[in-house]
Amino acid sequence: MGIMPAARGVKRAASKSSTATASTAAKNKKKRGVEMGFGKPCLVNIVSQTRASLIITIVHCICPAIQWEIPSAPKKRGRVLACGQGDVGQLGLGEDVVETSKFKYVTALGDKIVDVYAGGMHTIALDSSGKVWTFGCNDEGALGRATSGESEEGTPGAVRLPAPAVCIAAGDSHSAALLNTGDVYAWGAFRDSHGSMGLVVRGREGKSCREPVHVDIGETAVAIASGGDHLVILSASGGVYTMGCGEQGQLGRLSQRSASRDARQGFSALLVPSKVTLKAGGARIWAGYHATFVLDNNDKMLAWGLNNYGQLGITGEKRKTAIFSPTECDAFTSQQCTWVRVACGQHHSLALDSAGQVYAIGRCEYGRLGLGDRAGDAEVLEPIPALQNKKVISIAAGTSNSFAVTDSGSVVSWGMGSEGQLGTGACNDAAEPTAAVTPALAERTPLHISAGGQHTVLLVEDPTSQKEASPPPESETSEQKGDSQSAESEEEEPKPAKRPKNEQEGEISSTSSAQPSEVAEEAKLQKVNGDEKKETPMEVDETDTPQQKEEDAETETKSADEQTDTEQTEPENTQTEDSKPETTDTSSQETTDSDTKSQEPEKTDVEMSEERTEVNGTPEVVEPKTVDVIPTANPLTTTA
Structure with a gap:
């Protein structure tokens, strides 16, 4: 459930006097010659130099001084596939697809996604420009x-954030994002045995947040991880902060008596992020349904939370x-392994070591451990036999199931599959790793997998999306008519003032029935994740319709080029001289399996007055121009 990998920052060593400024040079994690034991000299700090002598002060440290940097977002871009239950739109496959037992492309997200996570009944994705989509x-x-x-x-829409995001996380009913400024923003709500707890304290109660709110830990954050109903944050100094439900011990900083909303401190002890006491600072964090894992700076794995089946590896x-x-x-x-990732389900856990081997521990029902048919639970970490000759690069744990992606590009799953969330093409349970059914991936390599409550999402690299420039739009028609499982269209959308309908808040629709007055309101510029560029991976390729001619005649201010538009003209033909193709995000439409519905869009021309905007903090003047607003039809209506 939104289990975040380790911070991808660079470890730094610093003295006490310089920790606050983090000005020391980068250090490799394995080179820790300065990290000695309690009370021993661990760092020589040059305090001052005078004409007469060089004064050297030996700083005695109680614990190693560690400084992590804010990570950068993943570099490999690609497309998202989804399978499982989609009755509330968590698959993003359109209103007609409420379930599928095979992985299918979420075409509305385009091909510039760098990370994706499945929550309880929602999905969150991060694109290469730092925008967050849900x-x-x-x-x-x-x-x-x-x-x-x-x-x-059910249609992907952008979340407004003050700066680009570099990491994302999703829980049962909440989401979170780490921005490139080191700030954490969260939205939604946590839940406990009494129901919704809200997300932050307002007055004496916890209130849910329908828009992102800043989660202040008092220092720079470098990693986040979401459990089912709690959020874990790693700071630059290695501090671990938690907030949310603590009834099963998943916060790691409250006694059992104090971990309830009925305790004296109530919500203030739960919904305000507070630091967990650790002997050594944290290096990596992961969160599961009711548990938290931390790999500390001494390479020791620590955990807290529900351990009723031994799923924490604490015997x-x-x-x-x-x-x-x-x-x-x-x-x-x-x-005696070097651990690189942990995934924790409701009553079981998976662990991945540096050699790519996967281990399982905890409850065995439904085959979630992948150890075959067996009657007893796994009380120690046991290697999964079917994966011992493979190198795994990504793991995920759902409520009662498990997933893995290998370096050879295979995707396997096991455990409960009653909702089709295993992606195997059936709704049966699997006691051992079983190959998932995906469209023909061709050169697209699976990178990352995430399990939600009843659905699963998979990110596959798209080599063509790594290019700076997109293919010319003329190739769109021929590509869209290609094979139903590998067709690809990359249309360059260079107009900075152009805004697809599904990018705007509160106007996403699977129909194209918007009135001109509504479209004019929707075309106003908005600041989304600190970036107001109009090109996004959410755009869906469209062509002009005969209605364009009628509307061209009604708009007296259209340019000569726009007045001569024909039914066959691509939207790019109306681009202006100040277009910026080098910053364009491309989008693609995939046709999957056998069913694809298409809908003719309407096109409305909106006159925009000169408006001063701010793009990523830089003032920019947008000249008056005519904007083509293309209401986006639901791009994918394939059924399972």
């Missing part, structure tokens, strides 16, 4: 944007209990 259930604000119906909820007398404070995971230590 779709699915919005009952408690998990989408972070206003929606007026199921059509808008002995603490097995089958809830653990409310950081505890070393002895099952991880005994393997």
Whole structure:
């Protein structure tokens, strides 16, 4: 559930006097010669130099001084596939697709996505420009944007953030994003045994947030991870902060008596991010349904939360209990592996080591461990036999199922599959890793997989999207008529003032029935993630319709080029001299399996007055121009 990998920042060593400014040079994590034990000299700091002598002060550190940098977003761009239950739009495949047992392309997201996570009943994606897109259930604000119906909820829409995002996370009913400024923003709500807790404290109660709110930890954040109903944040200094539901110990900083909304401090102890006490700073964080994992700076795996099936890898007398404070995971230590990722489901966990081997521990029902038919649970980390000769690069754990992606490009899944979320083409359970069914990927390599409550999302690299320039738009028609599982269209949309309908808040629709007055209002510039460029991966390729001629005649201010538009003219023919093709995001339409519906769009020309905007913090004057607003039809209506 939105389990975040480790911070991709660079580890730095610093003295006490320089920790606040983080001005020291980058250090490799494995080179820790200065990280000695308690009370030992660990760093020589040159305090001052005078004419007479060089004064050297030896700083005695209680613990290693670690400084992490804000990570950059993943570089590889690609497309998203989804499978499973989509009754509330969490698949993003259109209103006609409410479930599918095979992975299908979410064409509305385009081909510039760099990260994606599945929440309980929603999905969050990050594109290469730092924009965050969401779709699915919005009952408690998990989408972070206003929606007026199921059509808008099921269509990807942008979340307004003050700066580009570099990391994202999703829980049961909440989402979060780490910005390139080191700030964390979250939206939605947490839940406990009493129902919704809200997200932040307002007055004496917890209130859900339908728009992003700043989560202040008092220092720079470098990583985030979402459990089912809690959020974990890693700071630049290695501090681990938690907030949300703590009933199963998943916050790691409250006693069992204090971890309830009924306690004396109430919501203020739960919904205000606070620091977990650790002997050594954190290096990596992961979160599961009711648990949190931290790999500390001494390479020890720590965990806290629900351990009723031993899923935390904490054995002995603490097995089958809830653990409310950081505890070393002895099952991880005994393997003597270098751990690179942990995925935690409701009652089981997966672990990935540096060699690409996957281990499982915890409850065995429904085959979620991938260890075959067996009666007993796994009390220690056991390697999954079917994956021992493969190198795995990504793992995920759903409620009662598991997933893996190998470096050879294969996608496998196992465990409960009653909702088709395994993507195997059936709704059966699988006791061992089973190949998922995907469209012909050709050169598209699977990169990352994430499991939600009843659906799964997969990110595949698209080599053509890595290019700076897109193919000419003339190739669009021929590509769209290609093979139904590998057709690809990359249309360059260089007009900076052009805004696709589905990018705007509150106007996403699968129909093209907008009135001119409504379109004029929708065409106003908005600041989305600190970037007001109109090209986004959300655009859907469209061509002009005969109605364009009638509307051209009604608009007296159109240029000569626009007045001579024909039914066959592409939207790019109306671009202005100040277009910026070098910043264009391309979009693609995929046809999958056997069913693809198309809808003729209407095109409305809107006169925009000169308006001063701000693009990524830089003032920019947008000259008066005519804008073609193309209401986007639902691009994919394939059924399972």
